[in-house]
Each structure stands twice: as structure tokens, then as C-alpha cells.
Amino acid sequence: IGSFLIDKPLILWINDGLMALFFFVVGLEIKRELVAGELSSVKKAALPAAAALGGVVVPAAIYLAFNAGTPSERGWGIPMATDIAFSLGVLALLGKRAPYELKVFLTALAIVDDLIALLVIALFYTHDINLTALGYAAGLMGVLTMLNLAQVRNLVPYVLLGLVLWVLILKSGVHATIAGVLVAFAVPVRNVVDSRKFVEDSLHAIETFKASETGTYNDLPSEGQVDAIHDLSRLAYSVQSPLIRAELMIHPWTTYFVVPVFGLMNAGIELHGSVHQALLERTTLGVILGLVIGKPVGIFLASWLGVKLKLVQMPRNFTYGIVLGAGALAGIGFTMSLFISELAFKDPVLLYDAKLGILTASAVSAILGLLLLKRFLRKAGT
Template identity: 45%
Template sequence: MEAENKKGFLAIFKKITQSESFAGVLLLCCAILAMIVANSPLGEAYAQLWKTKFGFSVNGHFIGMSLEHWINDVLMAFFFLVVGLEIKREVLFGELAGFKRAALPIIAALGGMIGPGIIYYALNVGTDSVTGFGIPMATDIAFALGVLAILGKRVSISVKVFLVSLAVADDLGAIIVIALFYSTGVSLEWLAVAAGIIVVLVILGKMGVKALTPYMLLGVFLWIAVHNCGVHATIAAVMLAFTIPVAPKIDTLSFMDKLKTIVSHFQEAETKKDGILLQNEQVEALHHLSKEKNAVQNPLLRLEHALAPYSNYLIMPIFAFANAGVAIGSNIDFSIDHVFLGILLGLVVGKPIGIFTFTFVAEKLGIAARPNGASWMDIFGAGALGGIGFTMSIFVTNLAFDVNSAHGLVATDVAKITILVASLTAGILGSIFFIIRGKLSHH
């Protein structure tokens, strides 16, 4: 009975973790837990934990970073690698492949970045907080997918595809914003080293190298070069993703021929088998099958599928727990410039208006067309859900303000609280919009 209960529990747990909404729910839980811990008696220990240095000394010279930087610069590099792989996949095979298919989500994403950016900038121009204009520009794809999964059939497939492809295009936009506006004192020497490594990666691809190990090893050196050149190190992960080869080592027809040969050898050895143990020839056949299985797979998809679970269920939750915890006390000044209003209005108002306006104009000019079956109400609702910023917004917050200054510290804390409030508000409003729209459409 106990074994059956355990098996049933594991089956339920597996079903929950494989659902589209789980990553978003886990992310939200980690953010809320961080806020609870930061405002509990453990708050001081929580704050000090992320400042703890991890590394090693060589001849008295310390090589390493604080735990906060290990998470935000190193762990998040894997998150950005997955984002880069998703963007490349969508551009080559998905909803961003070809001008006609890519035009609408890219234009919508552009509107969804410009709208919030203008609102934030207009409210904070002339203040020290104006550097935060990039914070409300991003859409959190994990959260958005989670809300879509909860809404279920109330949102049509065409709208889901539109929002997901918009979020992917939005990620590319956020990466460009980080590279252009949140880089400091670029070192030309290290930039040249980074460019040289990228050239080597491209050459590997041209030579037909399909094994992922050389790319990943060079990716480590690319991260070091970019980290030292002044551009944020996570950009290195995106550049690496763009160089990962797409074509498999062998085509499917060759794989099928080899599969037939392997199965034939396996069957021949079966006739000689004595007992339950596999023959040496059968073990060897299984080994060959494993090799050929990897050879026929697209290297880009293989790497994305290998890393995505770690990114969604480990890296992003750790990032959320490490960065979302803000101690709410006398140090929090919501009236500092217009950081609170800029982010809140940017995500909740600027996103849907920007996405809707740019999409509407693009269709009227004949540049792009709405997905089949998607009404203008659907586009506005998708824009409302696009206001769920969270992960990328918090990431940009860490780059936007100088945490070594009193103003920067307060602005960062206010921004993080506002991102959480605005993302929840956008998610709730977007959900209510689709629920009401679904009920009205049935009357």
C-alpha cells in the first residue's frame, strides 16, 4: 500500500512539474519567500549571505566573486544561453522565421518596449533614476506561459503563439538594450579577444564540427573576455548560442539505415544468448545506438533541451530568491523620483498600449497581419499579459542603478518591489480580461 501511495505521489509530482504553469508558479513562490525571509528575523543573515565571497587565492591574490555575482553573472549566463538558443530556433524554424511571420511579433515587441520606456523616461527625465528606463521593457516568458496555461482554452492557440513569439522577440530586444545602454567602460583589448573567440566559434561551425564540448569550452573563455571588456558577461552566452550548429551530424535516412543494422546485430546476438544477461554484441549495439541517437539530433535543440529544465527549475528560482528579497522599512522611499510610477505604469499601461498600437499600425500599413482567429481584443489582452516583467526586469534593475550610492540602493529596492507588484497586477488584469472576454463571447 505504501509503495502504491509513493508511486501515485511521484506520478502527481511529475505531472505538476511538467505543466507549463509550474515554472512560473515556482518563480513566484521563490520571490514571495525571498520577501518573507528578508522581512523576518533572518533578514540580516539573508542580506549578508549574498555578499559572501566565494573563490580561491593565488599568491595572495583573490580570484572569485560574491555569491550574488556568481548567481547574477555566472548562473544567469546559462539562462541567457537558453534564451539565445530559443531565439535562434524561433528565427530559423519557428514563428520568427521569414519576414512575414516575424514581422508582427517583432513589431509588437518593439511597441512593448518603446511604450514602457517612454513612460518611465518621461516621468524620470532629469533625475538620477532615469537610467532605469530599460526596467519595464521586458516580458517574463515563464510567468506569461504560466498564466496562459492557467487560462487554458479561454485563450486561443493563435494568441498563445503570438504572445510566446512576442516574448522571444522581446528577450532579443532586452539583450540589445543591455549591451547598448548597460555596459561600462569598454576595454578594446578584451573586446578584441572576445571577437577572436567568436570568429573561432564561427569557423568551427563552418568546418562542420557538431560536438558541443568545443563550443562550451570556448564559451567559458568568451564569458571571461566579455566579463573583462565591460559588456555584461551574460551577453557572451547569447553570442555563444548564436554559433551553436543547427544541422545534425547525420541525416534521418542515414540514421534509419544504421538503426536497421544495429537492430539486426542485436537480434543475431539474441539467438546466442544464454540466460537473462545481454551478450557483448548486444551491449555494443546499444552503445552504437546511443552514439547514433546523438548524431541524428539537432545540436542546438539537444543543448536547449538539456539546459532548459535547469534554467526553469533551478537557475531562475535561485535568481528570484537571491534578488527579490527586499527589507521593507524606513529605508524604502516610494517617492524617490518616479521609479515606482515609471515601472508600474510602464508594465501595466505602457505594455498593452505599445503592443496594441504598433500591431494596429503595422496591419493598417500592410506590413504585417494578425494571426488567424485573433481579434484586436485578443491582441490587447496579450499585451496586458506582456506586462509581466519579473526576471528580465529584475536583471536590468541590477545593472541600471549604482548600488554603491545611497540613491542607487533605495532606487534598486523600490524597483524590485514595484516589479513584483506590477507583474502580479499585469497577470491578474490580463487573466480577468480573458475570463470576461470568454464569458461575453459565449452569450
């Protein structure tokens, strides 16, 4: 359209386009936690925020210790990332042994980590800014904000304007996936609900369903029951906030389609005879040690220091050993680390080394995290 031409190979449509949906869901999760979740107050957010800060600074420092002053220096953001889905998935293997407080801590930690990673992408992995496109994007973001303030609950305007915003962000030079986060932040999180009316209408629909029973066995509901079911469905939909509706709608697609496709297209590396040599390259070592050592050590030290300075408070039944185990699980960088590596390196050799480091570190971190948590949870008696 005019001078606006988008011509990209398939892998960039995945990395810039499909991954915008992934970051849209990440943005929804961050906003939900900031407004009404585990990050909604200073008291709740203090420990995971401090832990996340330590969990990005120490890995980046370890990476730079190996790579400062070399062409691979640009990859310092790779070991900062945590893959929230994989980390929580591995934690789920512990079943009931994993206390609720641990799940909340790891989730909040990973969300703050994602927020920091997004800032790093926007500030340090952006090139050749087009101020005109960026200005239009800022204006469109203003329109989205006005829709939010006006409590527009229909998701269609957000989707349509979000697509335009994606194009403008793409043309501005800022990574296009940031558009997903910005649109997510504009979607209203609260809903105006008349609780009494909702309960009354729901009870009326249930009574209608009961009264419409035919008294005979039949696999098919009566016409009155169908109407009652539709009423209940409409009522349930009406009390869901736009943010929750969007998250429920998009989350399965990102989990079962976007992330697997991204992983298949980006995680593949050719294992050949020189793998052992590649494992000793400074890029690979920086990523592995940053994720496997830097993550748990940074999270542990930041949490310990916060408690000692009385800036944060440890949850009930929590120990520093459990924090260390959670920190090890946070070393599963996978999706986010792969994404940052694609932004950091154009050199195929450096990209190969980074991916090898990410895959190795993610596997080691998963095993290490499980072993540490099994041990320290047993000691804590949970």
C-alpha cells in the same frame, strides 16, 4: 592569472556567472526561432516583431515621463522586459482555452522582446570599455564562428571557448552575460541527417529488440534488447542538432536552479511601514505603469497600426482583444526586469523602489492578462 583577477561577492557570481547560462538558453531560443521557427520569415515575424517594438517603446516612454531628468532616469530599460517563462506559465493556466496561435504569438513576442533587451543591456548598461579585452573577445568569437561554419557538432569546444569568452567579456566592461548569447549564436542549429539511413537503422534496431524477446516474463531486458536500446539511443542522439542538444541539456538547470536562485538573491525586499509611500515614488510608478499599462497598450497599438498599414497579418481566430490580453501577460517582467534593475541602479533606495514596482507590476499583469484573455477568448468562441 597575471593581471586577470576575478574577485566578486556571491551575488555578482550569480548575476554575472549563473545568469550567463540563462542568457545562453535565451540565445539558443532566439537562434532557433530565427532559423527554423516563428521568426524564420518576414511573414511569420512581422506581427510579433511589430508588437514587441511597441511593447518596449511605450513602457520606456511612460517610465521616462515620470523620471526624465532625475537620478532614476537610468531605469528606463526596466519596464521594457518580458519574462518569457512566467508569461507562458501563466498562459498555461488557461489550459485548452488558449489557442495554439496565442501561444506562438506570445512566445515569438517574448523572444523578440528578449533580443531587444539584450541589445539595450549591451549598448546602454555597459561602462568603461577595455578595448584590449574586447578585441581578444572579438577574435575568440571569430574562432567560434569558424567552428560553426566547419559544422563542428561536438559541444565541448564551444563550452571551453565559451568560458574563456565569458572572462574576456567580463574584463572588457560589457556585461558578462552577453557572452552566453554570443556562444549560443555560434552553436550550429542545423544537422546533416541521412533520413533514409536513420529510418532503416532505427527499424533494424526495433526488429532486433523484438527478435531478442525471451518469451518469458522478466523485468530485465535480454542482452540483445539492451544492445538494441543502446543503438536507438545513439541514433536519436546523432540526429539532434548541437543547438537542440545544448538546449535540452541546459534548459532544466536554468529553469529549476539558475532562475530561482537569481530570484531569491535579487527579488527580496523588506516590506515595512513605508511601502505605501514607496509605491508613490516616481521610480516605482514608472515601472508599474510601464509594465501594467505600457506593455499591453504598446503591443495593441503596434499590432493595430501594422494591420491598418497592411504590414502585418493577424492569425486566424485572433482578435485585438486577445492581443491586448497577451500584451498584459507580457507585462510580467520579473527575471529580466530584476536583472536590468541591478544594472541600472547602485543606489539602494532606487533599487528598492524598482524591485517593488517590478514585483507589484508582475503580479497585477498576471491577473489582468488572465482576466482579459478569459473574456476575449470566450467572445472569440475558442
